[in-house]
Amino acid sequence: MKIHEADARALFAKFGLPVPPSRLVLNAGDARKAAEEIGCPVVVKAQVLVGGRGKAGGVKLASTPDEAGAKAKAIIGMDIKGIKVEKVLVARAVDIASELYVGMVIDRRSRKPLMMVSPAGGIDIEEVARTAPEKILKVVIDPAWGILPFQMRQMTAALSGDKEIAKKIGPILASLYRAFMAVDASLAEINPLVVTPAGEVWAIDAKINIDDSGLYRQKEVAALRDESSEDRGEVEAREAGLSFVKLDGNIGCIVNGAGLAMATMDMIKHFGGEPANFLDIGGSSSPDKVLTAMRIILRDGNVKSILINIFGGITRCDDVALGLIEARKQLGGDVPLVVRLIGTNEDRAREILSGTPLIAAATMEEGVAKAIAAAKR
Ligand code: GDP
Ligand code: MN
Numbered sequence: 329m330k331i332h333e334a335d336a337r338a339l340f341a342k343f344g345l346p347v348p349p350s351r352l353v354l355n356a357g358d359a360r361k362a363a364e365e366i367g368c369p370v371v372v373k374a375q376v377l378v379g380g381r382g383k384a385g386g387v388k389l390a391s392t393p394d395e396a397g398a399k400a401k402a403i404i405g406m407d408i409k410g411i412k413v414e415k416v417l418v419a420r421a422v423d424i425a426s427e428l429y430v431g432m433v434i435d436r437r438s439r440k441p442l443m444m445v446s447p448a449g450g451i452d453i454e455e456v457a458r459t460a461p462e463k464i465l466k467v468v469i470d471p472a473w474g475i476l477p478f479q480m481r482q483m484t485a486a487l488s489g490d491k492e493i494a495k496k497i498g499p500i501l502a503s504l505y506r507a508f509m510a511v512d513a514s515l516a517e518i519n520p521l522v523v524t525p526a527g528e529v530w531a532i533d534a535k536i537n538i539d540d541s542g543l544y545r546q547k548e549v550a551a552l553r554d555e556s557s558e559d560r561g562e563v564e565a566r567e568a569g570l571s572f573v574k575l576d577g578n579i580g581c582i583v584n585g586a587g588l589a590m591a592t593m594d595m596i597k598h599f600g601g602e603p604a605n606f607l608d609i610g611g612s613s614s615p616d617k618v619l620t621a622m623r624i625i626l627r628d629g630n631v632k633s634i635l636i637n638i639f640g641g642i643t644r645c646d647d648v649a650l651g652l653i654e655a656r657k658q659l660g661g662d663v664p665l666v667v668r669l670i671g672t673n674e675d676r677a678r679e680i681l682s683g684t685p686l687i688a689a690a691t692m693e694e695g696v697a698k699a700i701a702a703a704k705r
Pocket of ligand 1: 380381
């Protein structure tokens with residue numbers, strides 16, 4: 329689960345991280361007032377649950393309250409990566425001498441928390457990871473001990489050659505680690521952590537994702553969920569009990585079982601295609617689930633074909649077939665559907681689908697090849 333920067337900042341502050349004062353507002357008038365109270369210059373920041381707001385024009389500096397109002401007016405209503413901006417954060421702006429990166433994730437390989445630090449922070453950290461990965465220091469932390477003194481020295485030294493500044497960064501890393509662990513985060517990031525010309529250190533951006541499996545014991549954090557800023561498909565999928573992850577390709581996938589869904593995506597890639605999503609409709613079947621899945625996938629304008637790959641066990645192929653027919657009827661559209669149904673009631677499914685424009689495939693390979701070919705057309 330993603331939470332807004334405003335909430336992540338509040339959480340960081342609670343754990344002792346140096347976060348400049350800020351207010352969350354819904355309109356230009358309140359932004360103006362907030363700037364007056366906080367003191368200018370301020371930075372006005374779109375509150376949407378996607379990264380790269382700076383590059384998209386969603387982060388703007390203002391040197392007077394009037395200017396803050398004007399910037400808020402420009403940002404509210406803006407569309408950032410498909411999400412409409414409804415709230416902005418007005419935060420005290422700080423002077424920047426250098427921008428550092430500090431982040432934490434769970435490292436699958438070591439199965440432990442991993443802290444990543446880089447002196448090359450700012451808006452292009454993904455680019456740094458691609459082109460100059462040596463600029464990012466990764467340190468695996470054993471939760472039994474926490475950050476060990478030598479690890480702390482390695483990280484602070486990597487972030488700043490100035491001993492005084494490195495000394496200030498130490499407690500910040502320790503606080504970030506405590507916050508990450510305390511809220512069952514899957515990611516916590518300060519990008520950038522800035523050093524001012526006067527040698528102060530501030531966390532001016534805050535990002536925290538919570539591990540969904542931890543939400544049952546994170547009631548306070550769970551209450552911060554903002555569905556209006558989440559990907560609509562992901563919200564709808566969660567409500568329908570489907571597990572769905574949107575990707576950037578053009579071949580929609582409807583599959584039952586996470587393993588088969590992964591294998592299907594792998595095979596699409598293997599044959600030179602790009603999946604548009606991961607979608608597991610789960611074990612038990614119902615025509616309704618298939619209809620919801622189709623609705624979610626068809627909302628993605630990139631989708632040029634859809635591959636339905638079902639291995640019927642508990643899931644009944646005829647249920648899936650009925651869902652597909654219903655979806656075509658209700659949703660219309662002319663996106664080609666390639667269907668591979670095998671297992672329980674597959675004969676009945678074949679009868680249901682015969683005479684429809686759906687493209688049948690007998691094997692997974694055939695289905696994948698046909699879906700890729702259909703997407704190219
Ligand atoms: P993101 O693009 O969504 O990650 O948003 P950030 O909060 O990281 O802001 C993007 C960029 O805006 C930062 O890397 C800074 O260069 C700039 N920025 C943000 N806040 C301030 C600030 O208080 N002062 C100055 N000078 N620049 C800022
Ligand atoms: Mn940032």
